[in-house]
Amino acid sequence: xxxxxESGGGLVQPGRSMKLSCAASGFTFSNYGMxxxxxxxxxxxxxxxxxxxxxxxxxYRDSVKGRFTISRDxxxxxxxxxxxxxxxxxxxxxxxxxxxxxxxxxxxxxxS
Amino acid sequence: xxxxxxxALPNPVPSGESASITCQSSKSLLHSNGKTYLxxxxxxxxxSPQLLIYWMSTRASGVSDRFSGSGSGTDFTLKISSVEAExxxxxxxxxxxxxxxxxxxxxxxxxx
Numbered sequence: 001x002x003x004x005x006e007s008g009g010g011l012v013q014p015g016r017s018m019k020l021s022c023a024a025s026g027f028t029f030s031n032y033g034m035x036x037x038x039x040x041x042x043x044x045x046x047x048x049x050x051x052x053x054x055x056x057x058x059x060y061r062d063s064v065k066g067r068f069t070i071s072r073d074x075x076x077x078x079x080x081x082x083x084x085x086x087x088x089x090x091x092x093x094x095x096x097x098x099x100x101x102x103x104x105x106x107x108x109x110x111x112s
Numbered sequence: 113x114x115x116x117x118x119x120a121l122p123n124p125v126p127s128g129e130s131a132s133i134t135c136q137s138s139k140s141l142l143h144s145n146g147k148t149y150l151x152x153x154x155x156x157x158x159x160s161p162q163l164l165i166y167w168m169s170t171r172a173s174g175v176s177d178r179f180s181g182s183g184s185g186t187d188f189t190l191k192i193s194s195v196e197a198e199x200x201x202x203x204x205x206x207x208x209x210x211x212x213x214x215x216x217x218x219x220x221x222x223x224x
Contacts, residue, residue, distance in 0.1 A: 035213075037161075044202075044204065044215055044216075044217050044218045045153075045155075045161060045204055045206070045215045045218075046215065047206075047212055047213040047214065047215070050211070050213070059211045059212075061212045062212070095160060095161070097161075099151070099163060099166075099208075100163045100166070100172055100173070101163075102160040102161055102162070102163075103160065104160055105160055
């Protein structure tokens with residue numbers, strides 16, 4: 001059974017950093033591109049970043065470019081999102097996704 | 113960026129009736145390879161999004177055949193035949209032809 005389990009969320013002050021993790025199981029992680037998608041409270045879905053199966057290619061939305069870094073450790077079947085210089089508008093539930101499978105999401109709240 | 117625009121439903125929808133959700137893209141999602149780079153998702157209340165349809169008209173694994181996708185390069189429809197209680201939630205279309213991936217604003221389905 002495919003499982004994606006996010007962790008690392010919580011409350012963080014503006015300007016600080018946070019790193020999200022997504023532990024994958026039930027499939028050969030190294031064969032798939034992965035992405036992070038977020039959803040602000042009561043809002044719609046917003047794509048954040050994508051990484052290729054081998055980590056050689058990454059893509060970001062403009063509003064996070066230079067602040068967020070998507071990465072992966074295929075040996076550990078884990079996806080990451082390093083978030084720096086966090087802003088209040090980054091407050092959202094962050095989902096790890098293979099597109100056809102989604103994690104349960106992890107909440108990130110940026111507030112002083 | 114490609115803008116995705118979704119139509120509204122005449123809620124609530126009577127149980128057993130059919131419902132059609134429209135989505136329009138600001139650029140053709142038809143690739144030269146013949147595939148149309150459009151996904152449909154359902155997000156049930158309190159849950160993560162679930163992939164319903166990919167490549168505009170291919171049902172994802174385990175998805176009921178009551179769901180069908182159709183369209184052209186810029187105009188798309190998700191049809192739900194015989195709406196049931198488990199279909200309640202917000203439906204999103206999403207393009208993955210080019211980055212940034214973009215979602216429609218969502219269409220809420222309520223049951224009568």
